[in-house]
Amino acid sequence: MDPIDKQILFHLQNQARMSMTELGKCVNLSQPAVTERVKRMEEKGIIEQYRTIISNEKTGKHTTAYMLFRTSDCHAFLDFVQTSPHVIECHRISGEHNYLMKVITESNRSLEEFGNSCDKYGTYSILIVMSTPVEYKNPIFSLDDISSPDLL
Known part of the structure; x- marks a missing residue:
C-alpha cells in the first residue's frame, strides 16, 4: 500500500458512497486509475465491505x-x-x-x-450504555496516518 492507497482509504472510510470521479479528484488521479486501485484493494481484502450506519x-x-x-x-x-x-x-x-x-x-x-x-x-x-460521547471513529486512517512511514 502506497500513500495514494492510504489517501483513498481515508476518503472512503469517511464517505463510502463517494463517486470514483470525486475520489479521483481528492487524490489527484483519473477516474479509471482510482477505480483500478479501489478494485485491487477490494480483491486483496483490504476493503472488505461497505456499510450503512443506521440510527438506532x-x-x-x-x-x-x-x-x-x-x-x-x-x-x-x-x-x-x-x-x-x-x-x-x-x-x-x-x-x-x-x-x-x-x-x-x-x-x-x-x-x-x-x-x-x-x-x-x-x-x-x-x-x-448511559450515553455515547464518541459515537463512531474510523479505526484505521487519519490524516496523520497518511504520511506515517509505518503504514507504507
Missing part, C-alpha cells in the same frame, strides 16, 4: 448494552447469539468471561427479556 434511536432501538458472558457450552451459546436480532457484535475475550456482546433492544424491559433468554447458556453481567 430513530428506528425504535432505545437501549444499548454490553454483556460480559461466561459459558461452558460455547457452541450452543454461539448458535443462539448468531440468530438473535438483538446481538450486533460478539467477541471472544480473555479473562473470567468468554464473550463480550453488544446488544441493542427497544427498551430496558426488552433487554431484561433478552437477558432471561440467555440464562440457560451461562452467567453474565449487563452494562447499560
